[in-house]
Amino acid sequence: MTTSTLRVVFAAILPLTVCGVLCVVPCVAHANDKADCAAALKGAQADTAAGQLTKALGELATCSRAVCPKPMQKQCTGLAQTVTESQPTVIFSAKDASGAAATHVTVTVDGAVVASSLDGTPVAVDPGSHAMKFEMEGATTVEKQVAVDPAVKGQSVAIVLDANPPAAAAAPIGIVAKDDGDVTGTMYDTNEDPTKRYYFIGLRYRGDVIPQFMLNLFVNGGKTIYSNSIGAEIDIRHDNFSLIPALTYTEYGTGDIVFAQKGKDPTDNGNWSVVNSGLKAIYASADLLWSVRIANHWQFEYGAEFGLGVIFGTLEDNWVYPPTGTQVSPTNYTACPTTAAAFSCTAADHANATVNKVGGYQEPSWVNGGSKPNIFPLINFPQLGVRYKPIKQMEARLGVGFSLTGFWFGLSANYGLEKPTK
Secondary structure, three states: OOHHHHHHHHHHHHHHHHHHHHHHHHHHHHHHHHHHHHHHHHHHHHHHHOOOHHHHHHHHHHHOOOOOOHHHHHHHHHHHHHHHHHOOEEEEEEEEOOOOEOOOOEEEEOOEEEEOOOOOOOEEOOOEEEEEEEEOOOEOOEEEEEEEOOOOOOEEEEEEEOEOOOOOOOOOOOOOOOOOOOOOOOOOOOOOOOOOEEEEEEEEEEEEEEOHHHHOOOEEEOOOEEEEEEEEEEEEEEOOEEEEEEEEEEEOOOEEEEEEEOOOOOOOHHHEEEEEEEEEEEEEEEEEEEEEEEEOOEEEEEEEEEEEEEEEEEEEEEEEEOOOOOOOEOOEOEEOOOOOOOHHHOHHHOOOOOOOOOOOOEOOEHHHOOOEOOEEEEEEEEEEEEEEEEEOOEEEEEEEEEEOOEEEEEEEEEEEOOOOOO
16 A cells, blocks of 8 residues: 555544544543442442441532433432431530630540530531540540430530649659550540449448437437447449438437426436437438539539438337435436336426336337327538549549438448459
């Protein structure tokens, strides 16, 4: 074939070739776009079913483009609206060590930054459990695992950011430095999320004191009375408030207490008696305590306790006479064994007496017409104290207060059911 002939052939073929290429490329591109749209829709449907809503919305944006077939665009747009409406949101909030609101906080969810400041704006997060991290300059980083409720819009996630502890000086060789601050995520991290409930179980002790001067408001003589209580309790704690149901056993044993009726002539032996209590009680009660942080691991608490007790045991009430001389006193008395022992042992020497209280007389209960109570209210107010939580799984309390039966102090130690973050 001659050169001129080749030129003619190439001149005819080249336009056809260029035209073919220009026609084929759009066709191939169109085919690829359609395949991408279909793959995005299929992936979005699978991810929606798996609860990966954020990923699904990205795929639905792909298949909603104008290059996708119109029916597919409509389907993807509708599904995107449904996913957006069903996706839960979270509102982050934080407080610093002083209790003031903290806003310059960076929040990371599963390694991705979702907020660089906190202004109350809801943040879309997939349902399920997520690793969240909160960072603020000058504060200890807080990391926590949060379960996002799939049915909640605006779920609150609140944290407290403590100030960074000052750097500890290097310990001398052979001495291990002790970190007194919280270590985030470990058993020593005792910060409590105000949106979460915490449970503790343990034992308590209470000591009640009725000073003689309080008894003398009602009788002459007597002595200071001390009673002991021990019980079991459950601390249900939420947002710096503790509700503490308790079941407590109290021993009201006193030994002999000699007293004269208030307002009566103390020189009249018929106005004196000796009482010996063998009473006991079981109380069902609840403490209501609010707390304020005062230092790392320490809170100041204030509140009250209310309950009701069942009283049982014996209450001995006996008339007395003087073993020496003629006048009964707290140091000069003998319990009347019979009515024949002395004149003050007879009903005639006691106003309105209907029974002879001699020979170790046992007072009947209220229901039987006597003065021994069957039930008794428990009211402690005010109640003040401190709470110490050295690790997640332990808390202890020291409290004082005033009750219907006098002044009291108490101790308790409880085991916490909270576990360190994995």
